[in-house]
Amino acid sequence: MHGIGNDFVVLDCRREALSLDAAAIARLGDRHIGVGFDQLLTIEPARDAACAFRYGIYNRDGSEAGQCGNGVRCVAAWLRRDGALGPGLTRLQSPSGAVAVEILDDGRVRVDMGVPAFAPAAIPLRESAEALRYRRELGAVAVEFGALSMGNPHAVIEVADTVTAAVAQWGPALETHADFPDRANIGFAQVMSPAQIRLRVWERGVGETLACGSGACAAAVVLNRLGRVSDVVEVQLPGGTLHISWAGPGAPVWMTGPAAFVFDGNYQL
Numbered sequence: 001m002h003g004i005g006n007d008f009v010v011l012d013c014r015r016e017a018l019s020l021d022a023a024a025i026a027r028l029g030d031r032h033i034g035v036g037f038d039q040l041l042t043i044e045p046a047r048d049a050a051c052a053f054r055y056g057i058y059n060r061d062g063s064e065a066g067q068c069g070n071g072v073r074c075v076a077a078w079l080r081r082d083g084a085l086g087p088g089l090t091r092l093q094s095p096s097g098a099v100a101v102e103i104l105d106d107g108r109v110r111v112d113m114g115v116p117a118f119a120p121a122a123i124p125l126r127e128s129a130e131a132l133r134y135r136r137e138l139g140a141v142a143v144e145f146g147a148l149s150m151g152n153p154h155a156v157i158e159v160a161d162t163v164t165a166a167v168a169q170w171g172p173a174l175e176t177h178a179d180f181p182d183r184a185n186i187g188f189a190q191v192m193s194p195a196q197i198r199l200r201v202w203e204r205g206v207g208e209t210l211a212c213g214s215g216a217c218a219a220a221v222v223l224n225r226l227g228r229v230s231d232v233v234e235v236q237l238p239g240g241t242l243h244i245s246w247a248g249p250g251a252p253v254w255m256t257g258p259a260a261f262v263f264d265g266n267y268q269l
């Protein structure tokens, strides 16, 4: 499946539990010797009684992630195709807590992605106090960024132009910076207008992807707090567009976007 080009292998583990180690996940995710994906998603019975199902998220390098915005839309579409998701909002359990999903009449999926966390310890970012912008030296360059957790760690750098942004240089350098002890996803955001952002994301455990749903939420929130964009924004990523709305601190972030099936198959482990 894919969500605006952020692609997934989705494993239905509702009836049969499956445990794959990091090496097996990385092999399956290899585009040459496996199937290939940005993230592997597993759909499992919920462990939280308030949720209908749980989903697991694994990056192409085998590492586990706490949230995946494009992925949760695909999980919802999968459950709907299977007849397991009714109308209205349904709570699903992600590795970082509950989210709520709803399939709209036009087939897009609306998701309550939860309340963003800004405390450095929650991100986690080694920093003595919370701020709207942080600064780190990456070699000879000083880079300023906003940081938050959307259930997974994000840094967002505002750039003048996403086309010329140093995604492949600053992305891995900040992802693996010692002050992000769990690494981080790095967004490069260009404000087009108060209602429109262009965004490229260097994803933790993957590299640059065509889209990152939690990254779109993170960019909208960081730029909103800086007074650069309004509460409702269109985020244009290389693979397509997401609509994000956020009413401010303490409120959840809502994301709306598509989810697409590519093929069904069996894989011999």
Ligand SMILES: N[C@@H](CCC[C@H](N)C(=O)O)C(=O)O
Pocket (backbone or CB within 6 Å): 006, 038, 039, 057, 059, 064, 065, 066, 067, 068, 069, 070, 071, 152, 153, 185, 203, 204, 205, 206, 209, 211, 212, 213, 214, 215
């Ligand atoms: N593509 C995702 C995010 C996937 C996880 C991320 N790489 C991490 O390690 O936190 C999205 O759409 O949000």
